[in-house]
Amino acid sequence: MDLLTPPPDLYGRPRADRFLRGLTAIQDRYVQALGGPLLRRSPRRPLSRPTPPLRLVVAARRELAADVIELSLTGPSGGQLPPWQPGAHLRLVLPSGRERHYSLSGDPADRRSYRIAVRKLPEGGGGSVEIHDTLHPGARLTARSPRNGFAFCAEPTVLLLAGGIGVTPLLPMAREAQRHGLDWRLVHVGRSADTLPYADELRALDPHRVVLRTDDEHGGVPTGAELLAHAPRGAAVYCCGPAPMLAAVQRALDESPACALHFERFGAAPITDGKPFAVRLGTDGPILEVPADRSALDVLREARPDLPYSCHQGFCGTCEVRLRSGTPDHRDRRLTAEQRAAGALLPCVSRAAEGETLVLDV
Incomplete structure (x- = not known):
């Protein structure tokens, strides 16, 4: 029947x-x-609907550390904001149109404000400079609802490793671990004491579980083994910091007491298996050579400085371009098979075979 x-x-x-x-x-x-x-x-999969952007207002601004400011963001009417969990980031659209991601450093229990910390990087892409120079109390901007690619699993035993501004996603994790009575440790490293944001807030959680370690007092940058020596046996490690720190921790993990590693990078991962290829700007445009150790995005931005970008890691989609012809090696974590088939490509991480030329609409 x-x-x-x-x-x-x-x-x-x-x-x-x-x-x-x-x-x-x-x-x-x-x-x-x-x-x-x-x-x-x-029936478990609801119909997708476009999510309207969040309208936010800078409610407060304060200096946290050398070249680091904190912004508190609220809704224009002061109402509740979308919920988030430790490790989540906020995708901001700045007044210039630039889009940048910043980890939320506040308390998820506070539904009326978001908190981010931004270190000024004059040699960067301009986003941090714009924030430092133009965003003061009363400034308005838009954002996407928080997303989490660095989720905290709340294992019974946890080691949190923060490098400089990388403490921002780990502070809510430490707060959550303290709230649930987990066995946790946090090690915060940086060049000097004045470069470490949220040091007082971390100590207030539990001074016996927090280690502040500066290069100037310890004769240089710590090794991965030194950092992981703080891990209790069987601990899950959460690490956020510059690429050399993460690489050092990854190399030392197998010989450490820890059993798992979760991480978030500041920027793109080093290219270790790249081959030289080329990109062409339109069917009649110039051909640009992409070396084995550089991304297509970096090369494209030399010819098109206004090309938008944000994460450099293939998950935000800001730098998306259209592929006219060629066979790419998609390495992103965002595009679906259907989007790739339709010609979407993220040049921040995607590459091609040696000698291949990708023709792009840029």
Whole structure:
């Protein structure tokens, strides 16, 4: 029997009763509205709807450390903001149109404000300089709802390793670990004491679980083994910091007491297996050579300085361009198979085979 066709009567009688006639009519209208048979799509998967951008106001600004400011962001009416979990980031659209991601450093229990910390990088892409120079109390901007690519799993034993401004996603994790009575440690490293944001806030959580370690007092940058020596046996490690710090921790992990590593990078991972290829700007545009140790995005921005970008890691989608021809090696963590087939490409991480030329609409 067709599963979509009900029996003529609940009790097997040859004449359909009134209840089932009504039920069948409702089902037929429902199927017609869906445009096809029932159960074509999973009932657990709701229809996707565009999410409107968040409207935010800078409610407060304060100096945290050398070249680091904190912004408190609220809704224009002071109402509740979308929820988030430790490790989440906020994608801000700055007044210039630049888009940048910043980890949320506040308390997820506070639904009326978001808190971010930004270190000024004059040699960077201009986002941090714009924030430092132009965003003061009363400034308005838009954002995407918080997303989390660095989720805290709240394992029973945890070591948090922060490098400089990398403490921002780890501070909410430490707060969560303290709240749930986990066995946690946090090591915060930096060049000097004045470069470490949130030092006082960390100590206030539990001074016996927090280690502040500066290069000027210890004769240089710590090794991965030195950092992981703080891990209790079987600890899960969460690490956020510059690429050399993360690489050192990764190399030392197998010989350490820790059993797992979660991490978030400041920027793109080093290119270790790249091959030289080329990109062409349109069908008649110039051909740009992409060396084995550079990204296509970096090369493209030399020719198109206004090309938008943000994460450098293939998860935000800000730098998306259209592929006209060529065979890319997609290395992003965002695009679906359908989007790739339609020509979407993220040049911050995607590459091509040696000698290949990708023709792009830029």
